[in-house]
Amino acid sequence: MSTPPTALWQGLPADWANQLAACIERADNARRDTTAVFFRADDIAVPGRQLIRLLELFNRYECPLGLAVVPAWLTVLRWKTLRGLAGPRTDLWCWHQHGWRHHNHEPEGKKQEFGPSRGREALFNDLDRGRGRLQAIMGDAFVPIFTPPWNRCDKITLALLQEMGYKAVSRSQGSQPPPSEALPDLAVGVDLHTDRTPSATDGWQRLMDRLEEGLRRPACGIMIHHQRMNDAAFCFLERLLDTLNRHSRLHMIAMQDLLS
C-alpha cells in the first residue's frame, strides 16, 4: 500500500504551529469539563519504517495509542517485532481487531469488508477467524474492540459483535446504524491522513475545524494512517501531542480506558 500523502501534508501553511496552538487554546477555553482524547492508528501489522517512527513518537510522549491490527496480515514474527518496538509500557497500547483481511466486498458504493452485501454466516466467520488469529498470536495483549475497515459496517455485524462479546466498536463520528448501549462506539471525528480535499488550504481548514469541534466534546477520537505520513505529518503529530500534553483539561487516554 503506497498511496502518497494527501494534499494537506504536501502544503502546510507557514504558520501552522501557531494556528494549531490557537485552535487547541480556543477549544480548551470553551469547556470546563475534561475531554478524553484518544488516538487510533489503522492498518497495523507490518513493522515498517513509518510504523517504527510512530511507535517511537507515542512512546516518547508516553501517549496511549489504539492499534487496529489486520489479522490476516499479522504473523508471529511481525508481532514479536511490534511488541519489541512498543516497549515495556504495555498500558499505552490498545491492540485490537481491524476487520479480517481488509478486503472490500461491496460491488458498488462505499468500500466495506463487513457490509450489507454479505450474509450473516460470512460476516461471523470473518469476525471469528480474525479474532481467533489475533488471540492466538497476541495472547493477553489483544483487546476485544473492533474497528471495521473504512470505518463502516452493517447492522448485522454490530449485532454479531455484541453477541460475540466484543466490548466496543470504533467507527467515524455519526456513523449509522447508531451504536447500542451494550456495544459503545469509540468514534473518531478527526481524520489526519486520509481525508481528501481538493487543496492543502481546504484540508488545513477542515482539520482545524474538526479538531476544535472534537476537543469541545466529552471524547475526541483522532485517526492515524502511518503509511500516508511524510515528514510534515510526523512534525504536526509531534506538535499536537506536545500541545495536548500542556493542557490539563485534555486527557489523553487509551481506548480501553474509555470503556470504564
Ligand SMILES: [Zn+2]
Ligand atoms: Zn484500514
